[in-house]
Amino acid sequence: MVFFGHLGPTTAVFKFYEKISKKETIDYRVVLVGSILPDLIDKPIGAFLFRNTFHNSRIFGHTLLFSLLLLLIGIGRIKKNKGNRVFTLGISTSIHLILDSMQLYKGILFWPFLGFKFPERPEGNWAEGTLQRLLTDPSYYITEIVGFIIIMYFFIKLIKNKRLNEFIRNGKL
Template sequence: MLLFGHLGITLGIFFGLGIFVPRLKKVIDPRYLAVGALLPDFIDKPIGEVIFASTFANGRIIAHTLIFSLLLFAISLYMYERKRDIRGFSLTSGSFLHLFEDLIPSYPRIFFWPLFGWSFPRGSRDYVGMEHLMKMFVKSFHIEFFSSHITEIMVVVTGVLTGIFLVLYWSKKRLEKKSSGEIVKEEP
């Protein structure tokens, strides 16, 4: 899955749940959730496909493991206990959902690393590093790219429409509260 797929699906899940469970909007910080949704790719793609491409040739390594998500969760617990800061849970939630969006549990050697050995499965590309980035760039201008990434394009459109709907929905609620005389507390 690509950038907008992870962002759209992860934010869509939490904003959708936020309509039915309003308290969730106070607990989850969408900025940290969005960063968390992309964090495994931000870490693994450059390391596994560019910097150490000849070693790994795989963009799903350490940050795509369960142990990485558990480590993020432990850090979030520490931050919460220490400073009552809940933003780490948003980051952890986004990162954990990323694993399921990539169907990583169906790859036990990656998901449960290092339980099945210390090595990661190698990709089967015959090009690595900067050559990989250049091939991706060139392929992005071919019609086959659009047909194979139609779901990504649909998620972008759906995400934009959902964002517009949510902004209008929350603005309407805020105006209703102001017009009814309720005090509206500004969030930071």
């Protein structure tokens, strides 16, 4: 998945949780950032800056350790009544790992517990490969289309209900 395939499903999961729990304390700006945070960290480092070092565009942000650290920090902040944003970030990054099927890449997911070196993933040109998959692989383009539809649904709802500024100010959907 690239972009909307993370944003849409993660937002939908949190909206579903919000509906069944009847809690309105979710900052969806944090959800959106968290849903792509592993890629925001790893793509520049692994695919561009240190490509010849890592040979992999899924590194630190795609580890269970990264998500668990965010979750533990978030739990600590919740216990101190400092809000749930970091915890929300941790849940969002965990959903990212699920959507990227990181359980198939145990050397990355369980880093550094299975070794300190990240496994190499012969990706070739990451950007070119991603574009090719978006155009030819249904598992890629369908999730992107579904994610886009979910995000557009919420965006149109915000516009229609004149609540876009409220979303920008406090993250409420």
